[in-house]
Amino acid sequence: MLDQTADLDRVFQALADPGRRVMMERLSQGPASVSELAQPLAMSLAAVLQHVQVLEASGLVRSQKSGRTRTCSINPAALRSAEQWISARRALWERRLDRLGEVLETSPPEDGTTGER
Amino acid sequence: MLDQTADLDRVFQALADPGRRVMMERLSQGPASVSELAQPLAMSLAAVLQHVQVLEASGLVRSQKSGRTRTCSINPAALRSAEQWISARRALWERRLDRLGEVLETSPPEDGTTGER
DNA sequence: GCAATACTCAAGTGCATGCTTGACCAAACG
């Protein structure tokens, strides 16, 4: 089985940088070149390229060179995996809250043997 | 004004660490103390505490002390904000693909062999 | 050919992160 853990590491790490999120926002409107991505960002082209490489290593972005320009585009599958991890945890938590609500109606707070599932 | 950007920074940064995600997975099953969170993690209690502080600063986790134990629990609102950011970008991208339709699928140099590294 | 464009590579710098150890405090327990 795949080491999904390291993969999620890279995805969340990639999304943790505000500049990279700006790039993702730009890319969600459509493909763009490296220098287009650089435009709103007040940093050197070389720095932007490094960000692109981080995004690519995480799988969030794919790119290909044609001529002298590199065109980047979003890979929605990687976004989906991060989204699913989050929503699964949230769903678990909220389902638990539901159960807890029912228990509080009838039981005293102390329940020593919590038979999980 | 609310700087949602810095907030998302902290949330994604918090989720980028595998140990912290393990803690979130544990917490999604229900509240836990710091030492319970530490149990599967092969690091010192002090280190775990620092992780808890990161999670708390991001808003993903809340905690309160009663007696000598600190009990941590998930705050689903923060999870939801990250989830929404991701799904919004993915939705934009996918809507764009819809609008453009199959027309853009022109000039494939080769068939869909996306070269995985 | 020559110059501008678009990117790429390497090395270096400064600050943030993830961890450690050691001292310390306070609640629980015998």
Added chain:
DNA sequence: CGTTTGGTCAAGCATGCACTTGAGTATTGC
């Protein structure tokens, strides 16, 4: 009481990250 248990604070350290500059390569356009 004293000891264990659960947590907290403060340095300190090693690594990683986000940049920079400077040089270099491949295309495009004149």
